[in-house]
Amino acid sequence: MSGPRGYRVAVVDYDVTANALYQTADLPSGLDGEYHDPFLDAPDGTLLSDPRFHAQNVYAVAMRILARFEFALGRRVQWGCEGHQLNILPHAFAEPNAFYSRDDRSLFFGYFESFPDKQDNTHTVFSCLSHDVIAHETTHAILDGLRSRYLEPSSPDQGAFHEGLADVVALLSVFALPDVVGAALDGTTGTALIDQELLEKDKLANSVLFRLADEMGQEMSGVRGRALRHSIMLPPGKDYMNDPDWQEVHKRGELLVAAMLRSRRLRADEMLRLVRILDNVLNNTSLILLFRCGSKSLLFPGDAQIENWSYALSQAAVREKLKKVDLYKVGHHGSLNATPKSLWDLFDQKSDVDSPDRLQSLMSTMAHKHGDEERRTEVPRQTLVQALDRQSAFFTTQSLKENELFHETSLDLS
Ligand SMILES: [Zn+2]
Numbered sequence: 264m265s266g267p268r269g270y271r272v273a274v275v276d277y278d279v280t281a282n283a284l285y286q287t288a289d290l291p292s293g294l295d296g297e298y299h300d301p302f303l304d305a306p307d308g309t310l311l312s313d314p315r316f317h318a319q320n321v322y323a324v325a326m327r328i329l330a331r332f333e334f335a336l337g338r339r340v341q342w343g344c345e346g347h348q349l350n351i352l353p354h355a356f357a358e359p360n361a362f363y364s365r366d367d368r369s370l371f372f373g374y375f376e377s378f379p380d381k382q383d384n385t386h387t388v389f390s391c392l393s394h395d396v397i398a399h400e401t402t403h404a405i406l407d408g409l410r411s412r413y414l415e416p417s418s419p420d421q422g423a424f425h426e427g428l429a430d431v432v433a434l435l436s437v438f439a440l441p442d443v444v445g446a447a448l449d450g451t452t453g454t455a456l457i458d459q460e461l462l463e464k465d466k467l468a469n470s471v472l473f474r475l476a477d478e479m480g481q482e483m484s485g486v487r488g489r490a491l492r493h494s495i496m497l498p499p500g501k502d503y504m505n506d507p508d509w510q511e512v513h514k515r516g517e518l519l520v521a522a523m524l525r526s527r528r529l530r531a532d533e534m535l536r537l538v539r540i541l542d543n544v545l546n547n548t549s550l551i552l553l554f555r556c557g558s559k560s561l562l563f564p565g566d567a568q569i570e571n572w573s574y575a576l577s578q579a580a581v582r583e584k585l586k587k588v589d590l591y592k593v594g595h596h597g598s599l600n601a602t603p604k605s606l607w608d609l610f611d612q613k614s615d616v617d618s619p620d621r622l623q624s625l626m627s628t629m630a631h632k633h634g635d636e637e638r639r640t641e642v643p644r645q646t647l648v649q650a651l652d653r654q655s656a657f658f659t660t661q662s663l664k665e666n667e668l669f670h671e672t673s674l675d676l677s
Contacts, residue, residue: 266287266288266289266290266318267288267290267318267319267322268322268348269322269326270347270348271326271329271342271347271348271349272322272325272326272329272348272349272351273348273349273350273351274288274318274321274322274350274351274352274353275350275351275352275369276288276314276318276352276353276354277352277354277355278352278354278355278356279355279356280356280357280358281357285314285354286314288314288315288318288319289315290315290318290319300319301315302316302319310392311389311392314353314354317353317354317389317391317392318353320353320391320392320397321351321353321370321372321391321397322351324394324397324398324401325349325351325370325397325401327436328397328398328401328402328405328432328436329401329405331432331436331439332405340405340408340409341408342368342404342405342407342408343363343365343403343404343405343406343407343408343411343414344365344366344367344368344369344404344407345368346368348368349368349369349370349404350367350368350369350370351369351370351372352369352370352371352372353372353389353391354372354374354389354391355371355372355373356371356373356374357373357374357375358373358374358375359373359375359388359390359479359482359483360373360390361373361390361391361396361399361400362400362403363400363403363404363407365407365414370397370400370401370404372389372390372391372396372397372400373390374387374388374389374390374391375387375388375482375483376388377482378482378484378485388478388479388482390479393476393478393479394433394436394437395433395434395437395475395476395477395479395491396433396476396479398429398432398433398436399429399430399432399433399475399476400429402428402429402432402433403425403429406425406428406429413425419510419511419512419515420515422512422515422516423512423513423515423516423518423519424516424519425512425516426512426513426515426516427515427516427517427518427519427520427523428516428519429516430475430492430494430516430517430519430520431519431520431523431524433475433476434472434473434475434520434524437472438472444472445457447470447471447472448461448462448470448472449461468495468496469496471490473493473494473495473524474490474492474493475490475491475492475493475494476490476491476492477490477491479491480492492513492517492520494517494518494520494521494524495520495521495524495525497517497518497521499521499525503515503518504518549564549565549566549567549568549571549595550565550567551563551564551565551567551571551572551575552564552565553584553585553588556674556676557676557677558676558677559589559590559674559675559676560584560587560588560589560590561588561589561590561592561674562585562588562590562591562592563592564592564594564595564601565594565595566594566595566601567594567595567601568594568595568598568600568601569600569601569603572600572603572605572606573603576603576605576606576609582609585606585609585610586609586610586611587611587612588609588610588612588622589612589620589622589623589674590622590623590624590625590672590674591610591622591623591624591625591655592624592625592626593624593625593626593627593628593643593647593651595642596626596627596628596629596633596642596643597626597628597642597643597644597647597648597659598633598634598640598642598643598644599634599639599640599642599644602647607647607650610622610655612655613654613655614654614655615653615654617656619675621655621656622654622655622656623655623656623657623658623672623674624651624655624656624657624658625657625658625659625670625672626643626648626651626657626658626659626660627659627660628642628643628659628660628661629660629661630642630643630661643659658670658672
């Protein structure tokens with residue numbers, strides 16, 4: 264019999280159209296520990312044409328999808344069909360199609376001739392090489408195991424749920440492969456950083472990551488760049504549900520996919536919020552620098568906030584040093600918690616009147632960028648600005664003229 268085969272999946276390489284049983288894919292068993300992939304360094308031409316690789320590919324992708332479900336659920340997941348082993352036929356028939364059949368306990372993957380290119384050449388397109396198609400069909404078999412009656416004829420929404428979930432799994436399962444995601448975005452693999460521009464909403468939505476079965480779609484339609492499905496591009500609307508065009512289960516399933524992917528995009532905003540929280544935490548790891556130059560003390564607290572300060576101010580020796588500050592670079596752009604009142608009260612050189620010894624303060628900030636006046640979190644905090652202005656020789660970058668890039672300040676260190 265053909266292979267590879269394991270307890271859950273068996274590749275049976277039988278071709279109905281050609282009425283041929285392909286030779287066994289004689290691959291290493293991996294039972295002796297590590298699996299040595301015989302195709303690790305094989306050129307693309309070999310991967311595309313060698314039926315043994317096709318067999319390995321369907322086996323690996325199907326098992327990976329099954330493993331993800333089992334990992335998420337924390338238990339074994341049974342197939343919808345009887346028995347513990349699902350058959351996979353990577354070269355089942357000469358048709359641009361693939362499907363799951365409960366009665367046959369099998370996934371069938373077809374192959375077909377591509378549209379002729381400019382030189383009138385065609386090539387064979389194998390659906391068993393498409394990660395998206397394999398993941399999609401495997402999900403049908405798994406969902407059938409979880410909810411067996413979902414395959415019974417009912418409303419179009421039921422079939423659409425099968426198709427939509429299968430598409431969602433196919434699309435999202437790619438994100439667990441960082442190398443593939445990197446290659447799909449900018450053609451590089453490995454640990455290289457991705458250009459932020461490529462992660463903009465529209466660019467991302469148009470990327471191959473959100474298109475399903477790119478090659479299949481292209482070769483079936485003869486239109487370059489046309490994926491089988493590109494659900495994320497569907498404009499939101501309420502008319503789909505009753506539109507006869509959207510009763511067909513694959514099309515209707517796209518509505519679920521679009522809704523899912525859009526909600527994932529919402530999650531990107533949540534991710535950003537998390538980053539901001541992290542950023543706040545990082546502010547509290549800021550170094551507070553106090554320089555002593557000649558007779559003067561210069562305080563540069565960076566982005567230190569209240570938690571930083573409460574530790575520093577709890578120490579009498581530190582408090583003593585802070586009393587003598589001559590120049591204060593206002594912390595964290597003048598934000599609420601960066602200059603605690605207990606710190607401000609310590610500065611002995613504060614004065615309402617100008618004198619050579621008067622406290623100097625410098626603030627780099629930009630108003631109306633952060634925080635909220637009503638909630639008294641605006642940056643810079645107005646009460647702080649007023650105190651600085653009244654009791655120190657105060658300079659803020661807000662008073663820089665349009666062409667000025669910096670402000671010079673001098674301090675007599677004698
Ligand atoms: Zn399907």
